Amino acid sequence: LAAGPLAGCRVTITAGPTREPIDPVRVLSNRSSGRMGFAVAEAARAAGARVTLITGPVALPTPAGVERVDVETAAEMHAAVLARLASTDLFIGVAAVADYRPAEVMVHKLKKGAETLELRLTRTPDILAEVSAHRPRPFCVGFAAETESVVEHARAKLVAKQLDLIAANRVGDGLGLEVEDNALDVLWDGGQCRLERGPKTELARHLIQLIAKRYALARGA
Numbered sequence: 001l002a003a004g005p006l007a008g009c010r011v012t013i014t015a016g017p018t019r020e021p022i023d024p025v026r027v028l029s030n031r032s033s034g035r036m037g038f039a040v041a042e043a044a045r046a047a048g049a050r051v052t053l054i055t056g057p058v059a060l061p062t063p064a065g066v067e068r069v070d071v072e073t074a075a076e077m078h079a080a081v082l083a084r085l086a087s088t089d090l091f092i093g094v095a096a097v098a099d100y101r102p103a104e105v106m107v108h109k110l111k112k113g114a115e116t117l118e119l120r121l122t123r124t125p126d127i128l129a130e131v132s133a134h135r136p137r138p139f140c141v142g143f144a145a146e147t148e149s150v151v152e153h154a155r156a157k158l159v160a161k162q163l164d165l166i167a168a169n170r171v172g173d174g175l176g177l178e179v180e181d182n183a184l185d186v187l188w189d190g191g192q193c194r195l196e197r198g199p200k201t202e203l204a205r206h207l208i209q210l211i212a213k214r215y216a217l218a219r220g221a
């Protein structure tokens with residue numbers, strides 16, 4: 001049996017981008033590589049957790065001992081997360097879920113013609129906010145990728161989505177979405193901690209230690 005600060009804890013993690021179809025060949029997506037989410041999954045596993053990793057399309061190998069569920073769209077990721085909610089003690093939303101999807105998916109490939117073209121978009125479900133609002137509720141951790149006022153925006157999200165903890169990272173300056181390195185500001189109600197620039201694998205291990213500590217406190221251990 002696994003030992004470690006998250007021994008016996010059932011962790012569900014989302015990772016990567018989502019891909020929202022426009023027509024049979026085109027999609028709306030983002031630059032998330034999935035590296036941070038996969039590193040968090042590996043670190044949670046190493047901390048003794050039973051990990052399910054629900055991921056959008058990425059080019060990464062599955063960490064050893066981790067159950068992987070592949071999805072494509074925000075709607076599919078939403079369904080996969082809800083299906084596991086009853087068996088999730090700790091939810092970590094690392095995925096860069098598309099906030100909008102095309103309102104209509106065209107049945108046939110869109111033909112080129114007009115000089116300009118408008119695409120009507122519609123909101124996708126906020127998976128993390130929904131998990132956090134659910135009762136009974138797992139311990140909820142979010143990520144916030146920001147380009148400015150990182151800590152302020154992250155604290156606002158912590159409150160808005162009623163999270164237990166949020167990890168904020170600055171996107172740009174060689175940090176963030178498509179690169180190996182990151183730097184995180186980790187915030188919770190009544191505290192915060194800065195994880196200095198480093199490889200995502202190392203940051204993930206520190207983050208999991210912090211999460212495990214807050215999780216134990218929340219459970220009254």
Ligand code: C5P
Nearest residue numbers: 093094095097125126127128142143144
């Ligand atoms: O509000 P914002 O999208 O910046 O919040 C980011 C956090 O919310 C991340 O943890 C992300 O995984 C999660 N999220 C989600 N579903 C969405 C949008 C964001 O789970 N539709």
